[in-house]
Amino acid sequence: MAEFDLVVRGGTVVTGSDAVRADIGIRGGRITALAESLSGPATLDAGGLYVLPGGVDTHCHIEQLRAGGDADEETWESGSRACLAGGTTSVISFSNQFKGSGLLAPLAEYHRRAQRAMVDYGFHQIITDPTDAVVWQEIPQIVEQGVRSLKVFLTYDPLHLDDRQYLRVLAAARRSGAFVTVHCENYEAIRWRTEALLADGRTAPKYHAWSRPRMIEREATHRAIALAEMVDQPIQVFHVSCAEVAAEIAQAQERGLKVWGETCTQYFVLTAADQDRPGFEGARFMCSPSPRDAADHAGMWDMVRRNVIDVVSSDHSGWCYEGARGKRMNGADASFRDIPNGVPGLTARLPILFSEGVASGRIDITQFVRLVATTPARLFGLAPRKGSIAIGADADLVLWDATKKTRLNNAMMQHAIDYTPYDAMEVTGWPVATLRRGEVVMRDGHVQAEPGSGQFLPRGPYDLAKPRGVLPDGFDASAFA
Ligand code: DUC
Ligand code: ZN
Ligand code: ZN
Numbered sequence: 001m002a003e004f005d006l007v008v009r010g011g012t013v014v015t016g017s018d019a020v021r022a023d024i025g026i027r028g029g030r031i032t033a034l035a036e037s038l039s040g041p042a043t044l045d046a047g048g049l050y051v052l053p054g055g056v057d058t059h060c061h062i063e064q065l066r067a068g069g070d071a072d073e074e075t076w077e078s079g080s081r082a083c084l085a086g087g088t089t090s091v092i093s094f095s096n097q098f099k100g101s102g103l104l105a106p107l108a109e110y111h112r113r114a115q116r117a118m119v120d121y122g123f124h125q126i127i128t129d130p131t132d133a134v135v136w137q138e139i140p141q142i143v144e145q146g147v148r149s150l151k152v153f154l155t156y157d158p159l160h161l162d163d164r165q166y167l168r169v170l171a172a173a174r175r176s177g178a179f180v181t182v183h184c185e186n187y188e189a190i191r192w193r194t195e196a197l198l199a200d201g202r203t204a205p206k207y208h209a210w211s212r213p214r215m216i217e218r219e220a221t222h223r224a225i226a227l228a229e230m231v232d233q234p235i236q237v238f239h240v241s242c243a244e245v246a247a248e249i250a251q252a253q254e255r256g257l258k259v260w261g262e263t264c265t266q267y268f269v270l271t272a273a274d275q276d277r278p279g280f281e282g283a284r285f286m287c288s289p290s291p292r293d294a295a296d297h298a299g300m301w302d303m304v305r306r307n308v309i310d311v312v313s314s315d316h317s318g319w320c321y322e323g324a325r326g327k328r329m330n331g332a333d334a335s336f337r338d339i340p341n342g343v344p345g346l347t348a349r350l351p352i353l354f355s356e357g358v359a360s361g362r363i364d365i366t367q368f369v370r371l372v373a374t375t376p377a378r379l380f381g382l383a384p385r386k387g388s389i390a391i392g393a394d395a396d397l398v399l400w401d402a403t404k405k406t407r408l409n410n411a412m413m414q415h416a417i418d419y420t421p422y423d424a425m426e427v428t429g430w431p432v433a434t435l436r437r438g439e440v441v442m443r444d445g446h447v448q449a450e451p452g453s454g455q456f457l458p459r460g461p462y463d464l465a466k467p468r469g470v471l472p473d474g475f476d477a478s479a480f481a
Helices: 076-086 104-117 134-144 163-176 189-198 213-231 244-255 272-276 281-285 296-304 351-359 366-378
Strands: 006-009 012-014 019-021 023-029 030-037 044-045 052-053 056-057 088-096 120-126 148-155 179-183 235-237 261-263 309-313 397-407 425-436 439-443
Touching: 023 163, 052 056, 052 179, 052 309, 052 366, 056 076, 056 104, 056 261, 056 351, 076 104, 076 425, 076 439, 088 189, 088 425, 104 120, 104 134, 104 397, 134 163, 148 163, 163 179, 163 213, 179 309, 189 213, 213 235, 235 309, 272 281, 281 425, 296 309, 296 366, 309 351, 309 366, 351 366, 351 397, 351 425
Parallel strands: 006 044, 012 052, 056 088, 088 120, 120 148, 148 179, 179 235, 235 261, 261 309
Antiparallel strands: 006 023, 012 019, 023 030, 052 397, 397 425, 425 439
8 A cells, every 4th residue: 555645745845833845745634744755656746836734714704693594695615615715724613602592502503504514614602692501501511512612792782792791701611621712892882983973874884994993992802801811711802903902912911811812814905994985885895893094904914923913814704795685684775883794705815914924025934824824723722633734734735826926806716705805906825726634625726625525623622722820819700600
């Protein structure tokens, strides 16, 4: 029997720490050899290309259930296609709790739907109603089943939690060894300002950004961190939009807290002004927190270089622009308050970050790999199986042409959404092939994978999610409430 099923030859292999010329031997879907020269009956030529670990997108909404039984337009099949086309091989999507019901039935439905996946996947559990049954029984149960991260929203109807509810989720996570991710914006401040904007007749999409300025994101981030510190629970702040918010995270990190910051592609390239396009067009760019301005892009790059922000996800949340299930679900002249939030970005994440980061000289290629693969895998308990190129890891690889120039259009995204907010943007750097567990699943834009070939990634206990053991007065309230 041959030593390898496949050898990837002649490429520059990039990990989170090094870029070296090496061949990769693959057997049974895993990396079994890294050497200067390997041979085997089947080879894939990577000459002149980078070989990167498959992208790990730890924040994307795929086929998320909506109230009333409907689901997002992006299905596991279309979403997987988009991921593989863009060089992403693993995702963590969401299972959503509906207020008034528990976690187990919806989670079973998410598992059922994800059986069509072509990427490997896990779930974060969104907690919207932390009842006694949820925090004492159901959270421990789902964590045991490998859903080892919880997501909470400090704003958004009907998802938002007040401070007491947030504390209950932090405590439940601490007891179960789960990680917590937080959407940080101030609920009441947004409501108050939105009411004022609408009363003044300011209803157009651009006022979405006016309804949630930077300081309300900064305030909620500060509060989220302080409460997590009190409970001694590690958290990641999702989708940080600007440096003044990241500065809160930097301060926490300087004090030794287990607080991490994530941002998303859109916060490097979109601005609030994009929501000021004629008519309803601005809805295409509407997400929360709102994209800020060009100076904020520069500020975010500083925070990335300082490693305060160490993960870049897509927060893919696709709503079509046309049709009644997407951005116009409340009418073509809906006020900004009634337009669903979110932008699609599964495919564009790696190309835009590489282009803006590496090709533009802002970061090096190893930091790029850390941001899009290695660190998300480590933070969410997917390492060492995912996120790096190492002996024993899954052979999830991307062959990357660092010089190829591409003008983005929606067809290239291969998602189910009818637009991309990055239309006509020119990027340098492009994935030419994607391997998932040793199988070539994308080549020159053609995705060839079987629906159902993606695997669920149960996540066990891991060190980064463990509390520090530092509690005010040494008293662990989470054991009682
Ligand atoms: N913001 C979120 O928090 N989730 C999905 C979409 C969005 O814009
Ligand atoms: Zn969010
Ligand atoms: Zn999100």
